[in-house]
Amino acid sequence: MNGILKKEKARFPQKAGSPQKVISHQKAMSSQKTLGKDEGRSLKERGGERRRRRWAKLWLRIRRNWVLYLFILPAFLYFLIFAYVPMYGIQIAFKDFVATKGFVDSPWADPIWKHFKTFFSSVYFMDVFKNTIGLSLYYILASFPVPIILALMVNEVKNTKFKKLVQNFTYMPYFISTVVLVGMVQLFLAKTGLFNQIGALFGAEPKLFLQKDGLFNDIYVWSGVWQVSGYSAVIYIAALTGVSPELHEAAIMDGATKLQRIRHVNLPAIMPTIVTMLIMSVGGIMNLSFEKVLLMQTDSNLMVSEVISTYVYKLGIQKAQFSLSSAVGLFNNLINVTLLIIVNKISAKISDTSLW
Numbered sequence: 001m002n003g004i005l006k007k008e009k010a011r012f013p014q015k016a017g018s019p020q021k022v023i024s025h026q027k028a029m030s031s032q033k034t035l036g037k038d039e040g041r042s043l044k045e046r047g048g049e050r051r052r053r054r055w056a057k058l059w060l061r062i063r064r065n066w067v068l069y070l071f072i073l074p075a076f077l078y079f080l081i082f083a084y085v086p087m088y089g090i091q092i093a094f095k096d097f098v099a100t101k102g103f104v105d106s107p108w109a110d111p112i113w114k115h116f117k118t119f120f121s122s123v124y125f126m127d128v129f130k131n132t133i134g135l136s137l138y139y140i141l142a143s144f145p146v147p148i149i150l151a152l153m154v155n156e157v158k159n160t161k162f163k164k165l166v167q168n169f170t171y172m173p174y175f176i177s178t179v180v181l182v183g184m185v186q187l188f189l190a191k192t193g194l195f196n197q198i199g200a201l202f203g204a205e206p207k208l209f210l211q212k213d214g215l216f217n218d219i220y221v222w223s224g225v226w227q228v229s230g231y232s233a234v235i236y237i238a239a240l241t242g243v244s245p246e247l248h249e250a251a252i253m254d255g256a257t258k259l260q261r262i263r264h265v266n267l268p269a270i271m272p273t274i275v276t277m278l279i280m281s282v283g284g285i286m287n288l289s290f291e292k293v294l295l296m297q298t299d300s301n302l303m304v305s306e307v308i309s310t311y312v313y314k315l316g317i318q319k320a321q322f323s324l325s326s327a328v329g330l331f332n333n334l335i336n337v338t339l340l341i342i343v344n345k346i347s348a349k350i351s352d353t354s355l356w
Contacts (some may be wrong), residue, residue: 093326115327124311132307132332136285139221144281146229148274151236152262167237170230182295185223186210211300220296224289235277239270275353283340286332308332 062069088103093115095106109115119125150170157163176184188194189209196206209215243266251261290309297305308328316325340355348354 090326090330092323093330095323097323097326099322109323115324116331118324119328119331124306127303128306128308128311131304132286132288132309135217135220135307136288138217139224139288140281140285142221143225143228143232144278146225147232148236148270150229151233151240151270152266154233154237155240155266156258156262167230167234170233172230173227174231176227178289178291179295181223181227182292185219185296189219210296210298213301213304216296216301216304220292224292232277235273236270239273240266243269271351272353275347275351276355279340279343279347279355282343283336285339286336 091103092106094109094112095103096109096114097103097106111117154163154166157166173181186193190196191206191208195209196204200206209219247265247269248261251265256264286308288307288309290313293305293307294310294313297310309332312325312329312332315321315328344354344356
């Protein structure tokens with residue numbers, strides 16, 4: 001019997017270590033099967049898991065820092081309610097909106113860009129568009145450098161009391177409402193107003209300033225500069241306080257004058273702030289003060305004072321052309337967004353400063 005077993009073993013020899021190899025092979029096969037199952041899962045399921053993990057992490061951060069999130073809650077709700085929720089109504093720019101049918105049941109325009117075509121082919125399009133662009137560019141060119149110059153001048157004042165007095169006097173006009181500001185402008189520029197009375201002392205004839213087309217842009221822009229310059233200068237003054245005194249001391253040791261220190265020390269220090277504010281200004285180039293323009297409009301200056309915001313108001317509120325006014329407003333906002341993206345990209349390439 002033993003001889004037979006020996007012969008069988010001789011016929012079928014076993015290799016050393018074969019049981020371990022079999023076990024490792026089985027493990028490899030099982031891991032491949034598991035991997036195959038994971039790969040077999042749909043992308044939707046894996047995406048859902050990733051989203052759940054992200055939401056779980058976000059909720060954990062909120063629980064840990066709930067006080068900080070509570071502080072930003074009012075701002076979040078403000079923009080959610082007044083900026084994002086109304087976006088649902090953008091669809092009426094592509095519909096023949098009927099108030100009794102609502103947003104959903106109103107029929108779609110045929111063609112869908114009908115109201116945009118109506119605006120672009122209107123006899124008022126070029127005049128309204130040119131007025132808006134011209135007045136906006138004029139306002140940015142006039143109002144943007146003034147706060148910077150004011151901040152640089154205030155920063156050089158060494159007398160603390162006088163410095164605070166200047167800041168208060170330049171800051172206070174910002175709190176004057178638009179209606180009151182336009183009322184002041186009308187009183188000062190009336191036929192019997194302050195400016196005409198001063199001119200009469202020198203023998204000048206009374207002038208109707210607000211009735212002249214050529215003066216509308218100047219009055220709008222420079223009254224706005226007077227109102228917002230002090231407020232806009234605050235952010236530059238705050239940036240200047242971060243400039244290290246050692247830089248000025250080193251510049252003085254090198255023999256730099258005050259103007260040279262302003263040019264080579266202060267301006268480079270606030271340049272990122274300047275670029276950021278410029279991007280935001282250009283991004284809102286089409287957003288003129290609707291209330292101010294409307295209050296300053298008269299029949300005699302309507303050809304130069306009619307801008308997109310007042311045109312939308314007259315179409316939508318006075319003439320009840322809701323779809324057309326929405327299309328015009330959407331066109332206005334698309335220009336703002338496009339300019340914001342372009343200027344931001346240019347700024348990121350040139351100065352490495354951008355909003356995102």
